[in-house]
Amino acid sequence: MKYRRLGKTDLLISRIGLGCSNMNPFERTKSEEVIKCALDLGINFFDTANSYQAGLNEKLLGRILHPHWEKIIISTKLGYASSLAGKAMNRILNMCGKDNHARPDSAFIIRELERSLRHLKVDHIDLLQIHNPIVTKEMFDEMADLMESLIRQGKVRYYGVSFLDLGDFLLSLPFKYFCAQIPLNSGNSSEYLKQEYGVKRKEIGIIARQPFVTLRKEATQCGNVAPDIYRRALKEVLVMDSVDSVIMGTSNTNHLKANVQSVEA
Numbered sequence: 001m002k003y004r005r006l007g008k009t010d011l012l013i014s015r016i017g018l019g020c021s022n023m024n025p026f027e028r029t030k031s032e033e034v035i036k037c038a039l040d041l042g043i044n045f046f047d048t049a050n051s052y053q054a055g056l057n058e059k060l061l062g063r064i065l066h067p068h069w070e071k072i073i074i075s076t077k078l079g080y081a082s083s084l085a086g087k088a089m090n091r092i093l094n095m096c097g098k099d100n101h102a103r104p105d106s107a108f109i110i111r112e113l114e115r116s117l118r119h120l121k122v123d124h125i126d127l128l129q130i131h132n133p134i135v136t137k138e139m140f141d142e143m144a145d146l147m148e149s150l151i152r153q154g155k156v157r158y159y160g161v162s163f164l165d166l167g168d169f170l171l172s173l174p175f176k177y178f179c180a181q182i183p184l185n186s187g188n189s190s191e192y193l194k195q196e197y198g199v200k201r202k203e204i205g206i207i208a209r210q211p212f213v214t215l216r217k218e219a220t221q222c223g224n225v226a227p228d229i230y231r232r233a234l235k236e237v238l239v240m241d242s243v244d245s246v247i248m249g250t251s252n253t254n255h256l257k258a259n260v261q262s263v264e265a
């Protein structure tokens, strides 16, 4: 496994990270197998959020990853309500095509952070990301002040932003943060590459996510999924100079091994 420094941080993360959103908290053994396999393959970067399964996802990772904290980097996201009611409201907004951006304030983040620390069984978060925030100067200024204070308190090492889409990320470039998580795949890579020079000048870390979305959709439409589609999708994103790591989701250890091997070949 290859590793890269995430932007200007001192976090050395594996070029493939594991997105844990789809792990089923009620299938602990299966999740343990996937995580153990990831660790054996050299993956040290794990991504979750307070809102995934209303906090149960963080709890699951806390239980499984607890013995490995010293050698891994955990990133969680805060922004959306983590309660079932909050999640239901978000889903309804989404289904009705309403604006689904998060609008957290400092009090909300402070409260949710304590909950995430408890769930993950840690005393600090390596990388805390604001989850799908609305991109306004007020939001980014408030979050930057808050995050600097959480860093001083030792509760957070670095902060970033996980963007709802590429457009939001490009809109946010004037603002301050250490790294960005963006959906990046063949569907939007040409738009991203046009802006890559500006991204590199800013020296922010880039975590690409959901590498398979577009190719999978295309393959499903033509009725067959070529065996090398996942390898191509990962390579397409990792070849970009500014991308430090790609996080992908899987609940299948064979898929995980194949994906890692394909980028190392």
Ligand SMILES: NC(=O)c1ccc[n+]([C@@H]2O[C@H](COP(=O)([O-])OP(=O)(O)OC[C@H]3O[C@@H](n4cnc5c(N)ncnc54)[C@H](OP(=O)(O)O)[C@@H]3O)[C@@H](O)[C@H]2O)c1
Pocket: 018, 019, 020, 021, 022, 047, 048, 077, 131, 132, 162, 163, 164, 181, 209, 210, 211, 212, 213, 230, 247, 248, 249, 250, 251, 252, 254, 255, 256, 258, 259
């Ligand atoms: N706004 C946000 O912040 C946001 C939004 C979405 C996602 N995320 C993050 O991004 C992570 C990844 O997202 P994602 O899981 O939706 O997208 P993804 O990684 O592009 O796709 C995952 C899907 O690809 C399949 N897959 C992977 N490798 C495969 C292979 N070799 N052969 C066949 N199928 C394969 C998986 O199925 P199997 O389980 O069968 O392998 C799974 O259904 C999430 O876990 C989360 O951490 C963040």
